[in-house]
Amino acid sequence: MQQIEMDKYFEPAEAETKWYRFWEENGYFHTERDAGKTPYTIMIPPPNITGKLHIGHALNMTLQDVTIRMKRMQGYSALWVPGTDHASIATEAKIVDMLKKEGLTKDALGREGFLKRAWEWRDEYGGTIIKQLKKLGSSCDWKRERFTLDEGLSQAVRKVFIDMYNEGLIYRGERLVNWCPCCHTSISDAEVEYEEEQGSLWYIRYDSPDKSYSVEVATTRPETMLGDTAVAVNPKDERFAHMIGKTVVVPIVNREIPVIADPFVEMEFGTGAVKITPAHDFNDFAAGKKFGLEIIKVIDEDGKMLPLVEKYAGQDILTARNGIVEELKTLGCLTKIEPYMHKVGKCYRCHHTVEPLISKQWFVKMESLAKPAIQVVKDKEITIIPERDEKVYCHWMENIQDWCISRQLWWGHRIPAYYCTKCGAVHVGESMPTEACSCGHNGWVQDEDTLDTWFSSALWPFSTLGWPTETEDLKYFYPTTTLITGRDIIFFWVARMIFSGLKQTGKVPFKKVVMHGLVRDALGRKMSKSLNNGVDPLEAIAEFGADALRFSLIQGLNLETDIKYSTDKLTVAKAFINKLWNSAKFVFGAIADTDFQSCDTVRLQPEDKWMITKLNGVIQAVTEELDKFEYGLALQKLYDFFWNDFCSTYIEMIKPRLMNEGAVGKAEAAHTLYRAMVTVLKLLHPFLPFVTEELYAKMNDGHKEPLIITKWPVATDENYSADYENIELLKSLISGIRNVRANMNIQPNRKTNLIVVTATKADFIQNATPILQKLAFAKEVFVQPTKDGIPTNAVTVETVEATVYIPFEDLVDVAAEIERLTAEKAKYQELIDRVDRQLSNEQFVAKAPKAKVDEQRQKRADYQKLLAATEERLAALNK
RNA sequence: GGGUGCUUAGCUCAGCGGGAGAGCAUUACCUUCACACGGUAGGGGUCACAGGUUCAAUCCCUGUAGCACCCACCA
Numbered sequence: 001m002q003q004i005e006m007d008k009y010f011e012p013a014e015a016e017t018k019w020y021r022f023w024e025e026n027g028y029f030h031t032e033r034d035a036g037k038t039p040y041t042i043m044i045p046p047p048n049i050t051g052k053l054h055i056g057h058a059l060n061m062t063l064q065d066v067t068i069r070m071k072r073m074q075g076y077s078a079l080w081v082p083g084t085d086h087a088s089i090a091t092e093a094k095i096v097d098m099l100k101k102e103g104l105t106k107d108a109l110g111r112e113g114f115l116k117r118a119w120e121w122r123d124e125y126g127g128t129i130i131k132q133l134k135k136l137g138s139s140c141d142w143k144r145e146r147f148t149l150d151e152g153l154s155q156a157v158r159k160v161f162i163d164m165y166n167e168g169l170i171y172r173g174e175r176l177v178n179w180c181p182c183c184h185t186s187i188s189d190a191e192v193e194y195e196e197e198q199g200s201l202w203y204i205r206y207d208s209p210d211k212s213y214s215v216e217v218a219t220t221r222p223e224t225m226l227g228d229t230a231v232a233v234n235p236k237d238e239r240f241a242h243m244i245g246k247t248v249v250v251p252i253v254n255r256e257i258p259v260i261a262d263p264f265v266e267m268e269f270g271t272g273a274v275k276i277t278p279a280h281d282f283n284d285f286a287a288g289k290k291f292g293l294e295i296i297k298v299i300d301e302d303g304k305m306l307p308l309v310e311k312y313a314g315q316d317i318l319t320a321r322n323g324i325v326e327e328l329k330t331l332g333c334l335t336k337i338e339p340y341m342h343k344v345g346k347c348y349r350c351h352h353t354v355e356p357l358i359s360k361q362w363f364v365k366m367e368s369l370a371k372p373a374i375q376v377v378k379d380k381e382i383t384i385i386p387e388r389d390e391k392v393y394c395h396w397m398e399n400i401q402d403w404c405i406s407r408q409l410w411w412g413h414r415i416p417a418y419y420c421t422k423c424g425a426v427h428v429g430e431s432m433p434t435e436a437c438s439c440g441h442n443g444w445v446q447d448e449d450t451l452d453t454w455f456s457s458a459l460w461p462f463s464t465l466g467w468p469t470e471t472e473d474l475k476y477f478y479p480t481t482t483l484i485t486g487r488d489i490i491f492f493w494v495a496r497m498i499f500s501g502l503k504q505t506g507k508v509p510f511k512k513v514v515m516h517g518l519v520r521d522a523l524g525r526k527m528s529k530s531l532n533n534g535v536d537p538l539e540a541i542a543e544f545g546a547d548a549l550r551f552s553l554i555q556g557l558n559l560e561t562d563i564k565y566s567t568d569k570l571t572v573a574k575a576f577i578n579k580l581w582n583s584a585k586f587v588f589g590a591i592a593d594t595d596f597q598s599c600d601t602v603r604l605q606p607e608d609k610w611m612i613t614k615l616n617g618v619i620q621a622v623t624e625e626l627d628k629f630e631y632g633l634a635l636q637k638l639y640d641f642f643w644n645d646f647c648s649t650y651i652e653m654i655k656p657r658l659m660n661e662g663a664v665g666k667a668e669a670a671h672t673l674y675r676a677m678v679t680v681l682k683l684l685h686p687f688l689p690f691v692t693e694e695l696y697a698k699m700n701d702g703h704k705e706p707l708i709i710t711k712w713p714v715a716t717d718e719n720y721s722a723d724y725e726n727i728e729l730l731k732s733l734i735s736g737i738r739n740v741r742a743n744m745n746i747q748p749n750r751k752t753n754l755i756v757v758t759a760t761k762a763d764f765i766q767n768a769t770p771i772l773q774k775l776a777f778a779k780e781v782f783v784q785p786t787k788d789g790i791p792t793n794a795v796t797v798e799t800v801e802a803t804v805y806i807p808f809e810d811l812v813d814v815a816a817e818i819e820r821l822t823a824e825k826a827k828y829q830e831l832i833d834r835v836d837r838q839l840s841n842e843q844f845v846a847k848a849p850k851a852k853v854d855e856q857r858q859k860r861a862d863y864q865k866l867l868a869a870t871e872e873r874l875a876a877l878n879k
Numbered sequence: 880g881g882g883u884g885c886u887u888a889g890c891u892c893a894g895c896g897g898g899a900g901a902g903c904a905u906u907a908c909c910u911u912c913a914c915a916c917g918g919u920a921g922g923g924g925u926c927a928c929a930g931g932u933u934c935a936a937u938c939c940c941u942g943u944a945g946c947a948c949c950c951a952c953c954a
Contacts, residue, residue: 001912009916201954219954269953283952342954388883392949395882399950487948522890524947555902556892560884562947564891572903575916586913636893640901651913659912742920748909834898843934852897859898
């Protein structure tokens with residue numbers, strides 16, 4: 001056997017740079033339409049240009065890359081379109097922060113100046129994130145990289161807005177919206193997160209004008225009372241029946257407001273009466289509309305008090321709240337304060353408390369869009385994986401409210417709406433009207449607002465392929481095949497792509513959606529800056545390599561749950577890669593030394609056939625698991641196969657043949673070894689692209705193509721079940737022998753003769769002598785059909801088809817062997833008893849399937865045989 | 880308040896109607912010619928709890944508890 005000159009360990013850094021450049025420069029990531037192939041399209045969830053790669057991106061990218069690399073190898077026209085998202089609100093906030101450090105503000109720069117800075121930001125950080133995606137090994141088609149603010153995508157956005165406006169699906173209205181006073185913009189319902197917070201419940205008494213009766217209300221927000229325009233009670237509530245239709249007076253502002261009755265009021269909660277502030281609460285807004293109440297704004301866009309009462313004007317909410325509570329105390333209207341835990345809406349970007357505010361905004365009418373979007377999922381035109389997320393999706397879609405799409409931000413797609421500066425008439429179109437308004441005035445101004453960032457990403461699957469132009473790419477690659485994304489953006493993004501795709505293209509945007517969980521730390525906590533428990537993927541790559549990071553993210557992965565991640569997983573990954581590296585070194589030596597290509601199947605040995613059988617099994621299993629997006633199981637099956645079957649069993653079994661000149665089937669061993677190694681490299685390539693490509697390049701077998709574009713393995717129909725069973729028997733003999741030797745404390749360097757008694761497997765066992773010598777520490781192996789003439793002083797290993805006798809010579813303790821056999825005997829007896837309990841149960845014999853009953857009978861016979869043999873040995877030793 | 884899911888070895892996770900599994904960690908032994916980032920053998924689990932269905936339940940059904948996530952206008 002030749003020794004191959006190879007580094008002791010795989011060096012990731014060098015290989016990663018080398019191979020990534022090689023793949024990219026040779027165009028292996030680039031995909032063109034090919035009528036002879038089936039397209040397989042994945043659109044990247046475009047990362048924001050706000051920051052750097054985090055572990056969640058690493059997981060998401062790895063899963064997409066595993067899938068696209070397999071599909072590429074399977075001969076699909078595999079396209080993975082990359083790109084980035086302008087992320088309006090998040091990016092704008094970052095830029096504002098940056099300006100603040102320079103002593104600048106948005107207003108000081110003006111819209112144009114601000115946008116110039118924003119584009120500079122994009123050029124810098126958009127490039128950074130792309131470089132980092134490449135570090136992971138992502139095989140995206142970079143020639144097709146897109147950005148949500150690209151001209152093409154912007155045109156798609158304008159067209160959608162204009163068309164839907166003309167259809168009446170987009171409208172402008174003055175409504176109560178979620179307002180973030182920090183980001184200074186409206187946000188959609190989906191962008192509000194609710195957090196538990198310790199607050200108080202204040203009880204306030206509202207008297208009637210003549211003080212003949214009064215009503216107490218309970219509120220978590222006393223400051224909004226300045227805008228109260230009614231008190232509501234439940235119509236069934238007799239406590240308040242006498243005052244329904246009458247009035248009470250709001251303290252401080254001394255406004256006389258009606259007492260109204262509506263079933264939405266919970267009689268049991270608080271006092272059973274609720275103050276109505278239509279301008280600052282969704283529930284109250286609805287009630288206000290229903291009862292035609294006046295809407296009085298209390299709080300402005302900055303979260304400051306409006307001048308309803310002079311002394312509170314301009315105060316922030318909490319200051320005003322304290323003042324008002326004090327004043328109510330003085331007036332004697334505050335009857336009780338109790339602590340109260342409640343959920344408060346927070347902005348998902350900046351986590352400031354969201355303020356419901358009356359505002360004129362643009363909305364998408366959802367009802368008609370939601371229905372078909374639910375239908376395609378129910379009809380399985382779109383398969384959501386894991387399946388249970390289907391329910392989550394449908395439930396949300398069925399209860400969807402209109403989508404507020406306008407944002408009071410500058411960074412984004414500006415709304416293509418123009419207003420007459422005289423009469424305010426609205427014109428929606430590609431550009432500013434040149435003609436006069438119907439009022440006769442000719443002066444227009446464009447809407448200042450931009451669109452929700454998700455409005456443009458909703459179009460991503462088709463806008464990236466050239467839509468609204470009916471391009472050839474669009475026809476070929478759309479609908480896309482699979483979307484792989486985190487569960488956290490199911491509503492923000494996945495849902496909106498589905499209804500947008502259906503509406504704009506008449507087709508589903510993708511056929512499958514694969515959703516994965518969040519990456520958490522080892523204790524299951526979210527990774528966050530404040531906890532400082534994050535794992536930096538770039539650091540992990542620097543220390544362990546991109547392959548190791550990818551492996552560590554997939555190992556033990558399931559799509560249902562969040563992923564608990566710890567750096568221990570990187571150590572496991574590194575050990576695996578090391579094992580792969582060294583096994584390859586061994587294989588290269590074997591094939592360099594042998595005319596392995598001249599394999600003759602006639603000379604294949606049982607262990608070769610066993611290996612081929614196992615190989616077919618793993619090819620099928622890995623392919624099936626990956627097609628089900630069971631990445632964790634696919635990798636686990638590969639791991640087990642590679643480590644146990646390939647390395648520990650097969651390589652060890654063929655070493656005697658490879659080491660001996662002229663051994664029977666030497667070329668066949670080398671060939672099977674080669675065949676298995678190539679298959680392992682191919683199956684592992686999607687998971688570990690760099691080390692597998694490096695090893696494949698080092699393999700001196702005359703191949704021309706790099707691994708990335710070789711054919712994915714397919715199982716053959718070779719059937720070697722008899723040989724397979726023989727090797728399984730041999731394995732159990734070997735482990736039995738090792739077991740008793742370890743029990744007897746026999747050192748490995750002490751070889752012993754083996755006498756194998758077998759009526760059925762004599763030839764096979766005799767031929768396996770070199771394997772038994774290597775793996776079972778045998779000196780010589782004698783095979784005989786009966787136990788005639790076997791010496792009494794021997795240790796035994798019993799199997800159903802063969803018994804191994806290991807003569808003692810001098811070192812073995814007879815008493816210990818008797819003890820061991822006694823334990824064996826008890827074990828067999830227990831097994832027999834268990835089977836007997838079943839077989840003596842008439843119900844079991846009568847009702848269980850016949851095959852199962854036969855199986856148990858066979859088991860009993862086998863155990864009985866082993867028990868008898870053990871008893872016989874005991875009797876002999878006891879003499 | 881509703882919904883969904885989870886609970887299997889110290890940890891991360893498989894499995895699944897008929898003898899409890901893997902990896903890591905741990906114990907003992909071994910530097911044997913690919914690999915000590917290795918090898919061999921071992922220890923460790925009333926498969927959350929309580930009922931039910933069944934000849935048979937870790938696996939199916941119901942309930943309970945704990946945990947997680949999602950949704951929702953009880954002020």
